[in-house]
Every structure is written in structure tokens, then in C-alpha cells.
Amino acid sequence: MITETFVSGPGGPTVSAVDPAVLAQQAIDQMILRGPDIGIVPKPEGMGLVGMPVYLWTERGPETYGPNVASASAGGITVTATAKVARIVWQMGDGKTVTCTTPGTPYKPAYGTKSSPDCGHRYAKPSTAGAGTYHVVATSTWTIDWQATTGQSGQLAQTRQSAVDIRVSELQAVGS
Numbered sequence: 001m002i003t004e005t006f007v008s009g010p011g012g013p014t015v016s017a018v019d020p021a022v023l024a025q026q027a028i029d030q031m032i033l034r035g036p037d038i039g040i041v042p043k044p045e046g047m048g049l050v051g052m053p054v055y056l057w058t059e060r061g062p063e064t065y066g067p068n069v070a071s072a073s074a075g076g077i078t079v080t081a082t083a084k085v086a087r088i089v090w091q092m093g094d095g096k097t098v099t100c101t102t103p104g105t106p107y108k109p110a111y112g113t114k115s116s117p118d119c120g121h122r123y124a125k126p127s128t129a130g131a132g133t134y135h136v137v138a139t140s141t142w143t144i145d146w147q148a149t150t151g152q153s154g155q156l157a158q159t160r161q162s163a164v165d166i167r168v169s170e171l172q173a174v175g176s
Contacts, residue, residue: 018075020148026072027081028144028156035162036088036138037064041107048168053113054121056090057104058138065103066142081146086157089141092121093134093166123168133165 036058042048062068066084073079090098104119115122127134144156 018077020077020079020146020150020152021154023072023074023077023079023148024081024146024154024156027070027079027146028083028158030070030072031068031081031083032063033068033083033140033142033158033160034063035160036140037061038136038138038162038164039104039106040136040164040166042166042168044164044166046167048123048166050123050126050168050170052122053111053115054092054123054166055105055107055111055116056088056098056100056119056121056138057106058085058088058140060103065140077149079146079148081144083142083144083158085140086143087141088119089139090119090121091137091139092123093127093136094123094125096121125168126170127166127168133167135163135165137161137163 039055039057039059041055048054058064068083069080071078071080085103086101088100090100092098098119098121100119102118105116123134139159139161142158142160144158145153146155147153
């Protein structure tokens with residue numbers, strides 16, 4: 001619903017003024033903003049090893065990383081809002097967090113044991129304790145900038161989460 005204020009000038013008609021911040025929220029409400037579309041190596045159905053690199057990333061798209069753009073209009077005013085992920089905080093399930101300001105780099109076998117160049121982790125212990133998995137939670141912080149045709153602007157933030165469970169084991173060597 002649009003907030004209206006009625007203004008009457010001397011001998012003039014009644015004019016309704018629309019709050020651009022309300023239009024900005026309407027534009028944002030049209031957007032679908034999701035938590036990260038988690039990409040992770042080791043894969044949830046696989047097994048990782050202690051000390052090996054863990055690559056973290058999200059698929060790039062308007063609903064998972066941005067930009068996501070929507071507009072709303074009323075009373076001769078149009079507000080355009082643009083949402084982008086500013087950062088993703090990964091809670092790794094071992095008490096550590098990783099903060100990434102990029103969508104991350106998807107793992108390729110050619111990378112071998114190299115660490116992720118922009119968003120990664122290495123586990124120091126296997127996940128065999130407790131449930132046998134590490135519960136990894138990725139929280140995206142969306143920054144939403146809006147601009148009205150009247151020159152007014154603002155910024156809002158929203159968060160979204162996704163999660164996945166992975167298993168990490170120790171490599172055991174047997175001597176002869």
C-alpha cells in the first residue's frame with residue numbers, strides 16, 4: 001500500500017505525494033532473493049580429507065548473487081531497486097567462519113590440491129564426531145540500492161541462508 005500525503009496550495013488542487021521509500025519496498029518485494037546456490041568440494045555425497053582444500057562458491061544469477069533489478073511506480077514517481085550480494089559468510093561446522101566478497105571459484109580437477117583463490121577452507125579434524133558430518137551454513141548479505149526519479153535514494157540490506165552437510169575423513173597410512 002502506498003502512503004499518501006495530501007497537500008493543498010492556495011487556490012490550487014489537492015496533490016498526493018508518494019513516499020519513495022514505500023515504492024522502494026514494493027520494488028524489493030517483487031524480487032526473488034535466495035540464499036547461495038551452494039557449490040562445495042567435497043560434494044555432499046562424497047568424502048573430503050582433512051587438510052585438503054575445500055572450495056566454496058555460489059552460482060551467479062539474479063536470484064542467488066545479483067544483480068537483481070525491479071521497479072515500482074505511483075503518483076508520477078518511479079523507484080528502481082538493484083540488489084547484489086555484498087558478502088557470503090560460511091559457517092563451516094567446525095567453529096570456523098569464512099567471509100567471501102566474491103561468488104567464489106568453482107573447483108576444477110586441474111586445481112589439484114591448490115587452495116581456492118578467493119573462497120576456501122581446510123578442515124583440521126575429521127567430521128566423524130557427532131553426526132558424522134559438518135553442517136555448512138552460507139549466509140548471503142544482499143545490499144539493495146534504490147533510486148527515485150525525484151532524486152531521492154537509499155540503501156537496505158537483507159540476508160538469506162542455505163545449508164549443506166559434508167563429510168571429512170582422515171587418510172590412514174598403514175606401515176609394513
